[in-house]
Amino acid sequence: MSRPSKKHHFVPQAQLRHFAADTERRFLFVFDKQSDRSYHTSILNAGSENDFNTISLGDSKWNFEDLFQLVDAQSARLVAEIVSRRSLAWLTLDDRVTLADFFATQLLRTHFSRTTPKRVAEQLRQMMRQIGYDPDRDPDMAMPTDTTLRLGAVKAFLNRGGHAATLLRLTPALYATGGEYRFIISDHPVGCTNAFPYGGRGLTSQGILVLLPISPDLTIALHCPTIVQRYKLVASADLEPERRARMLRYRDGLLSAEPIEVDDDVVLNLNRRQVAQCTRYLYAPTDAFDFAREFLKEHPELRTVDTHLKMGEMGHAPPPNPRLPAGTHLVILGQTDHCMLAIDEIDGSGEGITARTRQVDLLAQVAADTSMLQAELYVDGQPRRGMGQAMIECFGEPSSGWFRVVHRDPGLRALSTQLDAKLR
Structure with a gap:
């Protein structure tokens, strides 16, 4: 009987292989945004941590790495087919369900599934202190243990059906590189943004856009139906010719499920989002991380990220939304x-x-x-x-x-x- 593996991946090896630096798909380049160092490493070592999916329960250990086997196998087949065909037009309903499950799993299996609850607990305890209450006297406000956090991550994964159903309502499209830059991937590769300056980043938010790079020249983008509806109306909108042509290109890609060619500005912007949203590591087929070094010089606070959730300060109004126009x-x-x-x-x-x-x-x-x-x-x-x-x-x-x-x-x-x- 083989021993359970100690090296557990929070980004599946099958996905990382599409970003390999060699034809045998065994190696890639890594950038550590905390040290500014880049290096060459094996895909076996990338996107992983020893005993990441292990829980200590008394004198015994529970290895739950095998829980991911089915979704990893299904997503590996699906992504490989998408990369090979360079189209989403062939997807069946079952394929769409598999795609949504893949997105949901990748959202929930990284470090943030553990560091975010811990950060929230710390902030709540700090708020209690500000009003004169000692959280250490309340067992219900104790800091969660590592075991509790890992069990919470398992529970979130097992209950991911709600996330998958929400993602299934979004319209998928393929973004393809059309210039010099290529997509990179990170230790938290699924990113959420909003196409509208007032929009939130929750999966149910109107205008939500969820993105996942699957190869250096392809990213899958899940679009809120309201985005698709606006693209459908572009033909009758009063727009400048250049903007109209760009929006028509997006509209046609959304409706046909064929790749939408995006320019270098879009690719660079999406790569910067990978830098901003990841815990620590970026992965690419080449050592092309100078853009990340420059971006981190401008935003040094992004070198250490342990949550994407921002809580307001007690007694203070919410901060202004910098994306909204004046007035x-x-x-x-x-x-x-x-x-x-x-x-x-x-x-x-x-x-x-x-x-x-x-x-x-x-x-x-x-x-x-x-x-x-x-x-x-x-x-x-x-x-x-x-x-x-x-x-x-x-x-x-x-x-x-x-x-x-x-x-x-x-x-x-x-x-x-x-x-x-x-x-x-």
């Missing part, structure tokens, strides 16, 4: 769509959020949405007010652009009106 804006999120209205005037004495915009056509579309809306008011990127279960009411001449955001439920609306009157 006053109203972000409106619906069940199937979202938008941002530029606000020219606020009536502080009006009901709910009473305001005026010059974007009257967009306002009319939002007001016609019969679903429950969520509205968030920002001034120079700083959140000022929010309202859920809301609707938009236009009043006055349609061309005036005046409207109010109020609760759709009459009872909540009446209560909100009373509260606003007391606060004035």
Whole structure:
């Protein structure tokens, strides 16, 4: 009987082989962002840690590395086929499910599945101290042990079906390099961003974009349906010719599932995201990490990353969103769509959020949405007010652009009106 392996991979070897430096696919280049050092190593050693998937329980140890065997085998076959065919058009529903499961697994199997809960626990304990409460006196607020963190990671992996189902609603596309730069991969290769400046980075966020490089010249990008819908409307949009051509290229790739050629700026931006989101290591077929060294000089705080979750400080307002433009804006999120209205005037004495915009056509579309809306008011990127279960009411001449955001439920609306009157 063979002994269980001690070398456990948080990035599967099958995926790393697509970034190999040799034709036998045994070696690649590694960049350590903490030391700025790059070196040549075997794929067996890359993306791994001894006993990473081992839990000590009393005098015994439980090796749960084998839990990943099935998903690793299925994803290896699927990714190899995608790289070979350079297309997603052939994917069946079962293949789509396998792809979503692969993304979900890769999100949950890295160091962050353990370091994030630990960091959250530390921050909660610090908050308790700020209000004069000693967390050491409360057993429920004790720092999680290494065993607890590893068991939590196993539980998250076993319960990954919710993540996979959420990812399955997204539309996959292939990004292909079209210039000098090539994609790299990291020790946390799945990245989440948002196509809209006001959008969140949760998997259920409107406008979410989830990316995973699968070879030096291919990245799989999962697009929120609202992104796809906007690309479908580009033919009738009033755009500059260059931007229209670029958006039509993306639209055609999303609809055909054939590769979308991206330029060097996009590749470099996605590679920088790999630098920012990883714990420590980057992997590539060549020692081409100068861009990472330059990026880390500008952002030294990214040399050590143990969580992607940011908690606000107790007693302080949330920080401004640097991606939002200056001025006053109203972000409106619906069940199937979202938008941002530029606000020219606020009536502080009006009901709910009473305001005026010059974007009257967009306002009319939002007001016609019969679903429950969520509205968030920002001034120079700083959140000022929010309202859920809301609707938009236009009043006055349609061309005036005046409207109010109020609760759709009459009872909540009446209560909100009373509260606003007391606060004035």
